[in-house]
Amino acid sequence: MHAMADHFWSEIWEEWFRPLAKECLKTFSILAVLYAVWEVIALMRFSGYPEDYLESIEKVHFAFMYVSLLVLGSNFVIKLVISTWSVKQKDR
Amino acid sequence: MVGQAKGSVGFLDNLRDFFLYDDLWRWRAIGWTIAIAGAFGSAQLVFAGASPDDAVFGMGMVVAFSAIGWVGWYCSFRPQQSVGPSLSRRNMLLQLLTGLAGASLGVILLRFQIRTSERILERAAADPVEPENIDEANGLLARARGAQVRISMQTLEKTGRRFVLASRQNPSAWNVALGFLAYRSSINPKAPAGPAHKGEPLVQTAYDYHRVRGTEAPRFSVTGVVATPSAAQLDYIGEDLNRNQAKGFAYIFAEGGSMAIDGMHLRHVILLGVHVEYFGGPLQLEDVYFLNCDFKMDLGRNTQDLALAMLEPSPATTFSAA
Numbered sequence: 001m002h003a004m005a006d007h008f009w010s011e012i013w014e015e016w017f018r019p020l021a022k023e024c025l026k027t028f029s030i031l032a033v034l035y036a037v038w039e040v041i042a043l044m045r046f047s048g049y050p051e052d053y054l055e056s057i058e059k060v061h062f063a064f065m066y067v068s069l070l071v072l073g074s075n076f077v078i079k080l081v082i083s084t085w086s087v088k089q090k091d092r
Numbered sequence: 093m094v095g096q097a098k099g100s101v102g103f104l105d106n107l108r109d110f111f112l113y114d115d116l117w118r119w120r121a122i123g124w125t126i127a128i129a130g131a132f133g134s135a136q137l138v139f140a141g142a143s144p145d146d147a148v149f150g151m152g153m154v155v156a157f158s159a160i161g162w163v164g165w166y167c168s169f170r171p172q173q174s175v176g177p178s179l180s181r182r183n184m185l186l187q188l189l190t191g192l193a194g195a196s197l198g199v200i201l202l203r204f205q206i207r208t209s210e211r212i213l214e215r216a217a218a219d220p221v222e223p224e225n226i227d228e229a230n231g232l233l234a235r236a237r238g239a240q241v242r243i244s245m246q247t248l249e250k251t252g253r254r255f256v257l258a259s260r261q262n263p264s265a266w267n268v269a270l271g272f273l274a275y276r277s278s279i280n281p282k283a284p285a286g287p288a289h290k291g292e293p294l295v296q297t298a299y300d301y302h303r304v305r306g307t308e309a310p311r312f313s314v315t316g317v318v319a320t321p322s323a324a325q326l327d328y329i330g331e332d333l334n335r336n337q338a339k340g341f342a343y344i345f346a347e348g349g350s351m352a353i354d355g356m357h358l359r360h361v362i363l364l365g366v367h368v369e370y371f372g373g374p375l376q377l378e379d380v381y382f383l384n385c386d387f388k389m390d391l392g393r394n395t396q397d398l399a400l401a402m403l404e405p406s407p408a409t410t411f412s413a414a
Contacts (some may be wrong), residue, residue: 008173019112022184026119034193039201042099044241046205054212056138063133067126074159075122 011087029070034054034065114166115414121162129154137247137410149328152241191278205241213243220258220265229255232272237278248276268393269399273387281364281407283381284343288392297340298333299326302352310349316342324360353377369407370395377401377411 005009045054099219110118121412133151136142191214210233216225228252236243252272259266293315303309325339334340347364354373364380372392382402389395394413401411 022115024193024408025184025187029191029194032191032198034194034195036197036201039198042239042241043201043205044209046235046241048235051238052119059137060130062144063137063147063151064126064130066148067129067133067155070152070155071122071129071159073123077119079111082108086108086112 007048019079019083023076027076030068030072034068036063038062096120102169107163109170110163110166117166117229119123121159121166124156125162126156128158134371152265205236205239206243209236209241209243210247213247213251214357217254220255220268221262223264226262226264226268228254230271231270233268233275237275240278242279243275248272249403249405252276253400256399256403257395259391263391269396270387270389273382273399273402276403277385277387280381280383283383283407295337295339295341297323297337299344300328300331300333301326301352301356303368304350304367305353307367308348310346310351310363312346314341314343315345319341322360325378326359326361327357328355329357329376368400372413375411375413377409379408380391380412381408 004046038061041054041057045051120312126385129151132154133147136147136150137144141244147306150184151167167187198404208235209232213229214230216229219225220229245387252269255265255268297314299312317339319339320334320337320340322342323334323337324342324344325332325340326344327336342360344361345364346366348359348366350367351363353375354369354371354372355375357376357378358377359376360380362383363385365384366382368382368385370390371390374396375394377398389399397413398411400408
């Protein structure tokens with residue numbers, strides 16, 4: 001019984017937690033950089049940079065932010081689905 | 093038949109490896125997809141002048157094609173070195189530090205803007221009659237509004253109050269006071285949504301207000317159903333077009349356009365992006381939210397008192413002038 005519980009937790013750790021923690025870390029670092037760029041744009045606006053110039057930078061930031069959220073979110077969901085499927089395949 | 097089954101298992105195995113174990117190739121795919129689709133979207137938005145909807149659709153298509161291409165390529169012609177090397181602890185630490193540095197930089201920049209704004213406002217408010225300080229405060233409020241810097245309510249009230257009071261000696265300070273009101277309105281917290289009115293009987297209500305000649309009228313909407321004593325009101329002082337109703341709406345929303353509020357009684361009204369005009373006539377405001385509004389007010393006793401009431405930290409304004 002004890003061995004089964006150990007096996008269960010080690011599988012959860014190896015199949016779920018470790019891979020997800022690595023994904024979270026990478027996702028967090030990309031999103032943090034995007035947030036920092038957003039604040040840099042706000043600082044530039046606050047410092048009085050020309051509005052048309054800032055709008056162009058904002059559009060570029062929006063494009064990369066949108067794509068990043070889409071790709072990173074999809075990666076997360078697909079990874080979860082496939083790891084669930086993989087665990088079920090192993091159980092059979 | 094056997095060959096097909098083997099091929100299908102190989103494809104699925106590769107797919108599983110790609111998403112679960114081969115971090116190196118998957119993150120290469122993610123990085124390239126972000127770079128290509130982001131560059132495509134940027135070019136569409138900045139150079140081609142595409143609308144955000146079109147750009148979002150275009151970027152979604154690029155992401156989809158890129159993902160299909162990468163997964164299809166990997167699963168069909170998998171690189172020979174098999175699963176790439178797993179992420180080392182050093183790399184993970186580096187990523188964690190990058191993330192923390194990015195987040196900290198963002199927070200530091202945000203705090204820097206708030207602190208700088210507060211310092212400039214406090215310096216200008218020390219002598220609010222001085223034309224130089226008036227210009228400085230005006231410029232700062234416009235920039236802070238544009239950059240959506242959230243100056244603390246306490247600083248706004250303290251410094252804004254000084255400019256309102258100073259306008260009694262120097263009318264130029266009144267423009268700064270109106271700038272304070274517009275800024276304060278731009279950072280006002282979100283208004284209450286009001287109780288839901290699912291299943292409630294239909295309520296017929298009527299409201300009246302001053303239109304500003306030659307300008308667009310606000311768009312009105314209502315939310316929530318409550319008993320008449322606590323219902324929203326938008327009418328002239330002393331009149332109530334809904335006095336015979338048992339029930340009324342909890343909140344009235346007015347969005348965009350212009351409204352003159354002299355002689356009006358507003359209760360539980362939320363003004364969103366409305367150009368508000370007030371010239372110092374009688375006025376009754378109860379639980380009125382000004383969100384992203386701008387103001388045209390003549391300098392006078394009542395307008396100054398209203399400005400002071402609006403600068404108070406509470407998100408809703410309650411005020412009465414005879």
